[in-house]
Amino acid sequence: MAHQLPELFAAPLRSVLERLPPPVGASLEEIRIRENRPLEIGYAGGFGFVRPDGSITSDPRTAYVPGREDCRALLERLTNHSIYAAEEELRRGFVTINGGHRVGLAGRVVLERGAVAHLRNVSGFNVRIARARIGCAAAVLPGLLDLRARTIRHTLILSPPQQGKTTLLRDLVRSISSGDWRAPAAADWKGRKVGVVDERSEIAACDDGVPTFDLGPRCDVLDGCPKAEGIMMLIRSMSPEVIAVDEIGRKEDAEALMEALHAGVRVLATAHAAGLDDLFARPVLSGLAASGVFGAFVLLSRVGSQVVHRIVPAEQALREMKSRPLPVIRSPAGQEARSS
Amino acid sequence: MMQLAGALLVMFAGTMIGYLQSVRFAARPRQIRQLLHALQRLETEIQYGQTPLPQALARLAAIVPAPVSGLFGSISSELAKQPGSTVRDSWERAMREGWTLTAMKQPERDAMIRLGATLGASGREDQIKHVRLTMHQLQAEESAAREEQLKYEKMCRSLGMLGAALVVILML
Numbered sequence: 001m002a003h004q005l006p007e008l009f010a011a012p013l014r015s016v017l018e019r020l021p022p023p024v025g026a027s028l029e030e031i032r033i034r035e036n037r038p039l040e041i042g043y044a045g046g047f048g049f050v051r052p053d054g055s056i057t058s059d060p061r062t063a064y065v066p067g068r069e070d071c072r073a074l075l076e077r078l079t080n081h082s083i084y085a086a087e088e089e090l091r092r093g094f095v096t097i098n099g100g101h102r103v104g105l106a107g108r109v110v111l112e113r114g115a116v117a118h119l120r121n122v123s124g125f126n127v128r129i130a131r132a133r134i135g136c137a138a139a140v141l142p143g144l145l146d147l148r149a150r151t152i153r154h155t156l157i158l159s160p161p162q163q164g165k166t167t168l169l170r171d172l173v174r175s176i177s178s179g180d181w182r183a184p185a186a187a188d189w190k191g192r193k194v195g196v197v198d199e200r201s202e203i204a205a206c207d208d209g210v211p212t213f214d215l216g217p218r219c220d221v222l223d224g225c226p227k228a229e230g231i232m233m234l235i236r237s238m239s240p241e242v243i244a245v246d247e248i249g250r251k252e253d254a255e256a257l258m259e260a261l262h263a264g265v266r267v268l269a270t271a272h273a274a275g276l277d278d279l280f281a282r283p284v285l286s287g288l289a290a291s292g293v294f295g296a297f298v299l300l301s302r303v304g305s306q307v308v309h310r311i312v313p314a315e316q317a318l319r320e321m322k323s324r325p326l327p328v329i330r331s332p333a334g335q336e337a338r339s340s
Numbered sequence: 341m342m343q344l345a346g347a348l349l350v351m352f353a354g355t356m357i358g359y360l361q362s363v364r365f366a367a368r369p370r371q372i373r374q375l376l377h378a379l380q381r382l383e384t385e386i387q388y389g390q391t392p393l394p395q396a397l398a399r400l401a402a403i404v405p406a407p408v409s410g411l412f413g414s415i416s417s418e419l420a421k422q423p424g425s426t427v428r429d430s431w432e433r434a435m436r437e438g439w440t441l442t443a444m445k446q447p448e449r450d451a452m453i454r455l456g457a458t459l460g461a462s463g464r465e466d467q468i469k470h471v472r473l474t475m476h477q478l479q480a481e482e483s484a485a486r487e488e489q490l491k492y493e494k495m496c497r498s499l500g501m502l503g504a505a506l507v508v509i510l511m512l
Contacts, residue, residue, distance in 0.1 A: 081394060083460060159502075
């Protein structure tokens with residue numbers, strides 16, 4: 001079990017989670033708490049429901065059912081007893097707590113002039129447990145090196161949610177800033193200055209501005225900063241050689257990235273996409289990818305608890321895309337239908 | 341000789357009882373006023389500072405004088421130290437336990453406990469409304485307490501002395 005986590009939960013729920021079998025606790029990825037519905041956890045790439053005695057079952061009917069008080073106390077702890085101070089987080093739908101764990105929230109949305117104002121009656125929580133896997137970038141990094149410029153190529157890491165994008169990004173940042181290149185050609189390279197724009201406080205998990213994850217010695221973190229502004233701030237003030245950002249996808253992000261790409265800074269970014277098809281189907285990302293600025297794409301997928309990666313150089317990705325002229329729309333059943 | 345000493349003691353005790361009662365009558369409106377100041381500060385902390393409740397309460401404890409500050413201080417430290425504690429429970433416990441140290445009475449306490457049940461549990465504007473409502477109730481109690489002070493403060497003092505004098509006369 002991750003150390004600080006049980007403090008988040010009030011008595012009945014905490015005692016259930018503390019009794020999880022140790023191997024499950026060690027590979028825990030998600031804890032899903034839904035009011036008056038069975039308690040679910042995700043671990044080792046799979047999921048299960050938790051009985052009141054802490055054992056795992058696939059039958060939701062015998063599982064522990066968190067009640068209104070459990071949820072109320074959890075929300076109170078998450079917002080440090082002050083929902084009024086967390087309105088921005090409630091509007092975005094997630095809270096990041098000490099240790100970089102992100103807690104997603106679902107409930108009744110309150111609208112104000114058509115825009116999401118905040119959430120009330122929060123009844124669904126998804127506690128995603130952040131883990132540092134030191135060394136998980138060792139296999140990826142040598143494939144991203146730009147030997148001529150003695151640094152890395154502009155890289156976009158792609159995967160669906162929960163496949164380890166942020167974990168990989170975190171270790172890439174650590175490797176680059178500490179000069180742990182893991183490649184014979186780069187044996188005499190030093191660490192590079194890395195600037196991290198950590199909008200959701202997940203990469204560095206800053207506590208009062210100081211990263212709690214190991215990001216290497218030459219790393220500066222802008223904590224809680226919107227990506228587009230953060231990228232510009234870093235370029236102007238911190239003279240980074242590499243900029244790392246998580247989950248790009250909005251138009252402003254793309255513009256700021258273009259700015260960084262042409263400012264002599266190498267960019268390391270992640271985005272949600274199941275593969276190259278998705279990448280070229282997403283409006284903002286496809287523009288970025290098609291303009292040829294990224295030097296490499298890393299595709300992540302998981303088989304059980306193993307993360308497998310595939311590095312695709314940009315030229316190959318563009319070639320693959322051109323050989324498939326029409327975008328493909330998949331139906332839920334998995335059949336493919338051509339769009340007209 | 342012994343009679344005189346006894347009479348003096350009775351006089352002293354009676355006067356002190358009356359005096360202490362009158363002090364309580366004077367302290368109640370003053371402490372309600374301090375509570376009002378604290379709530380006003382809390383309103384600012386919520387509205388402009390968006391300070392998390394444990395820190396906000398610790399600041400309140402620092403700006404008001406002794407018996408009233410203890411109420412806020414104990415809630416703040418309990419929230420910060422004990423995992424799984426909720427504002428509602430800590431608040432109610434602190435009010436029930438700490439109230440006997442103050443000169444304030446039940447109506448003020450009930451108003452404060454009602455505030456504790458909603459504090460921290462909703463958005464900013466809603467919180468401000470609850471704090472203001474409690475302040476209105478406390479203001480009403482404050483003016484009632486002032487009236488009582490005018491009526492009973494002096495009376496208690498003289499009643500204590502006169503009562504003691506009556507006992508002495510009956511004894512002699």
